Structure formats: structure tokens, C-alpha cells
Amino acid sequence: MLNYNGYIEKLSEEAAETYALMNPHTKEEIIRIPECRGEQMEQAISRAEDGFEKVRYMTAFERSEILDKVSQIVSGHKRIFAETVAKEAGKPMKYALGEVDRTVQTLKFSAIEARKLEGESIPLDAAPNGAGRDAYTIFEPIGVIGAITPFNFPLNLVVHKVGPAIAAGNAIIVKPAEKTPLSAILLREALVEAGLPEDAYLVVTGDGPRLGEVLLNSKAIKKVTFTGSPEVGREIKSQAGLKKVTLELGNNSALYIDQSQKTRVDDIAKQAVTGSFSYNGQVCISTQRIYVHEQIIDEFIDLFKQETEKLVYGDPLDETTDLSNLIDEPSQERLLEWIEEAKQLGASVVAGSLQVEGGLEPTILKDVPREAKIYKEEAFGPVVIINTVRNSEEAINSINHSQYGLNAGVFTNNMKQALQFGHELNVGQVLINDLPTLRFDHMPYGGRKNSGYGYEGVKYAIQEMVNRKMISLNYKF
Structure with a gap:
């Protein structure tokens, strides 16, 4: 054996x-x-x-x-x-x-x-x-x-x-x-x-x-x-x-969803919840920053919250479990501090933010300012931020405003816009109509900046x- x-x-x-x-x-x-x-x-x-x-x-x-x-x-x-x-x-x-x-x-x-x-x-x-x-x-x-x-x-x-x-x-x-x-x-x-x-x-x-x-x-x-x-x-x-x-x-992967995806917001929200909270977010390419076009932001947040609330916390050996304890107590304490700092800087809590045994409720924050640690650092935990953008240029600027550059995801039906993101995002891998959490084991995988x-x-x-x-x-x- x-x-x-x-x-x-x-x-x-x-x-x-x-x-x-x-x-x-x-x-x-x-x-x-x-x-x-x-x-x-x-x-x-x-x-x-x-x-x-x-x-x-x-x-x-x-x-x-x-x-x-x-x-x-x-x-x-x-x-x-x-x-x-x-x-x-x-x-x-x-x-x-x-x-x-x-x-x-x-x-x-x-x-x-x-x-x-x-x-x-x-x-x-x-x-x-x-x-x-x-x-x-x-x-x-x-x-x-x-x-x-x-x-x-x-x-x-x-x-x-x-x-x-x-x-x-x-x-x-x-x-x-x-x-x-x-x-x-x-x-x-x-x-x-x-x-x-x-x-x-x-x-x-x-x-x-x-x-x-x-x-x-x-x-x-x-x-x-x-x-x-x-x-x-x-x-x-x-x-x-x-x-x-x-x-x-390190990394803090970003995702952009534009207004052309209005009919698919439900499906994208389900995918994004998985990308944000799989293994408690302790994934190098976990979806940490989500930028959504202003025309669909409210619908997306509602659907994202609904899917998040379905997640099950429990024993890792139980195959129905979605979330469990974080790897250690310092990780839990750090995330709670970062969430509190973001709230003090003006962010709103959509869901979660509370300690659960040795873990953390899957947490959704919106309107998070760039100076917040949860925005600019790697969370490595079940926390995601959702911010509103007005257009693709603002989305590109926001995604690139990071010390990291590993993966980024973009959902759009606009081919010209897809190519623009592909060329202008300063990351190692750009995934069009996929989450930044996607990785196939034979694809090139490497980051820029930090x-x-x-x-x-x-x-x-x-x-x-x-x-x-x-x-x-x-x-x-």
C-alpha cells in the first residue's frame, strides 16, 4: 500500500x-x-x-x-x-x-x-x-x-x-x-x-x-x-x-464583465463565485477583484450574493463542503483586519465578513478604494471585491493598477474590445470569456511585476x- x-x-x-x-x-x-x-x-x-x-x-x-x-x-x-x-x-x-x-x-x-x-x-x-x-x-x-x-x-x-x-x-x-x-x-x-x-x-x-x-x-x-x-x-x-x-x-487576479453580457450575468455570477471562493480563496489565481459595467452591476451583485449564500461550510472530508478552516489563525486574523480597514475607508459589506470557527464567511465587498489592503494586496482567503466601472478603458486602468500581473479574465461579446484587453492588460495570461482562475496544466503560466x-x-x-x-x-x- x-x-x-x-x-x-x-x-x-x-x-x-x-x-x-x-x-x-x-x-x-x-x-x-x-x-x-x-x-x-x-x-x-x-x-x-x-x-x-x-x-x-x-x-x-x-x-x-x-x-x-x-x-x-x-x-x-x-x-x-x-x-x-x-x-x-x-x-x-x-x-x-x-x-x-x-x-x-x-x-x-x-x-x-x-x-x-x-x-x-x-x-x-x-x-x-x-x-x-x-x-x-x-x-x-x-x-x-x-x-x-x-x-x-x-x-x-x-x-x-x-x-x-x-x-x-x-x-x-x-x-x-x-x-x-x-x-x-x-x-x-x-x-x-x-x-x-x-x-x-x-x-x-x-x-x-x-x-x-x-x-x-x-x-x-x-x-x-x-x-x-x-x-x-x-x-x-x-x-x-x-x-x-x-x-x-503573489497575485490578486482581476475580472471584468461588460454590458454585452447582460443575458449571461446569471451564468457568469455562478462561475465567478467558484473562482472567488474555491478552497477558501487560497489559490494563486483566485478571483479577487471584479469590475462590472455600471449597466449590469446591480443585477450581478444580487446574483453573486445569492450564489455565495449557497456555499456550505464544513469538514473538508465531506464532499458536500465548499469552505472550511483557513490554513492557520494568522491568515484569519489578517483578513479580518483587512476587511475592517476597507470598511473604515468606505467599502460596503454585501455578504460575509464574520469569523466562522477557524475560517471566514465568504465575503463580498463593494466600492473598495484602491488604497485598501484588500484591494492592492493578495488576500489568499475567501474575500472578493466588486467595483463599478463605466467603460472598458476604466476597466483596463483598474486591472493594471496593481503590483501584480499573473492572470486576468474578461467577459465580452465585443471582439474589438476583447483584442484591446488582450493587448493592453499587463499580465502574463489574458482569458477572454473565462475566469482568471482558469489554468490548464500544459499552458504557459508566468507573471509580470511582483x-x-x-x-x-x-x-x-x-x-x-x-x-x-x-x-x-x-x-x-
């Missing part, structure tokens, strides 16, 4: 201490997690170098087969993976099951891309004195990759780093969030069962700053890929030196985990 206990026991043998991993909803202890020391990370790096020497010489076919097989293993153990996510992250089962489905797809895409890493031919005779030479490029794995992952998608965001790394022939060490290490370990056990060399993917648990510093200082680590806060991301980039870096950071540096999405992540080499043949020598 696939489980994480054996790996945790091995880590614990060398760890000086352990800490209690708590279920965010029940506040009950799940298991004791090793608080690994810097020496353990150094040992893991040394082991991963050995793992790299094995995986780098595997054929693309062999790596692809392993990734395809592990996708089947994860699918076959879907319930175990989903329950692990639900328990350690407090994620409602309906969303935990969806995360497992996405993980399977990410692994399948990784298996496909492992066979498609192709170079190009270069006509050197296009340059003076280049005649008589054929040239082409190949891609080679870079070595050992260090990955630091967040709590909110403890399985699929790990796979978005692990899958491409293995597809390209690299080894990888994952330092998962302290609150959610079990999913990453369970994935490792599945990969080893699928045939991956033991040391090609390792998980090291414990304090992020301490272990992350070892990754950054190690000459053996050739790339660091991080998903988390802009503050930590900037620190990583400043210390990474010549290492490759990919950073997926939202990040570099791209994920399987093919695009692989391209940042390889070195390009050109080989020239002088056949006239």
Missing part, C-alpha cells in the same frame, strides 16, 4: 527534532514531521547528484514511460492522495479530488514532453565563411534542481516542478511547505514504484529559510524553482547568483531546466 510513513521514519533517524503536523480544520495532530538540519539537506544534495548520474543517461523513452506509469499509479490511488491533501491542507474533498485529477494530467503532459525535447538545424552558410558546415542544437539536463513549494496545492504544484525536471533528465529535491509535506512524499513513493531511481527525487522537510539557504549556497544545485511570496522570491533571486531561477509569486519571473506549464518549465548546446560539423575540412 502506498504511504508516506517509511520515508518519514528514514528522515527522522537523522533529524534532531520533529514537529507536529496539524490538520487545519480539526486541529488534531496527523503525524510528527522531521525537522531536518542543514546537514541533512547537504546529504540529500549529494545523493541527488548520484541520482542525476542515473537519470541523465536514461533515454527519453524510459523517462516518458516512468512518468506515464506514475500517472496511472496516482490515478489508481486517487482517494489516498485526495484524503492526504484534504487532511494536511484542509482542502475540501471536491477540490482535493480535482487536484489529483490535474496531477494525473500534469504527469501525462510531462510524459509526452519528455519525448518532444527537440533542437534545431542552423544553416551556418548564412554567414560569411560559413560554407561547408552543418550545425544543430541539442538540449542537455542541467543537473540537480532545488524546488520550494507552497501549502495550497501540495500535490499539483509539486508535480509542476518534479514532472518537467524528470522529463528533461534532471534530479530534483523538494522542500515542501512545513504545513503540507505529506503529498510530496507520497508522490515520491509513487515515482519510485514507477521505476524512478531512488535518489532522483528526494523530499527534505523542515524550516524553509534554513533549508532554502543550503539549496541556494550549494554549487551542486543548478536551478531553484520557488512558488510563494514576493518577499521571499526577491530574496531568492538576489542570492541565487548564476543559478537558473523560476519564481511564481507576480513572478520565468514560466511554468510543462513544456515551458522543461525549457528552463535544460542547457542548449550547439554542435557544428565542418565536412569540407
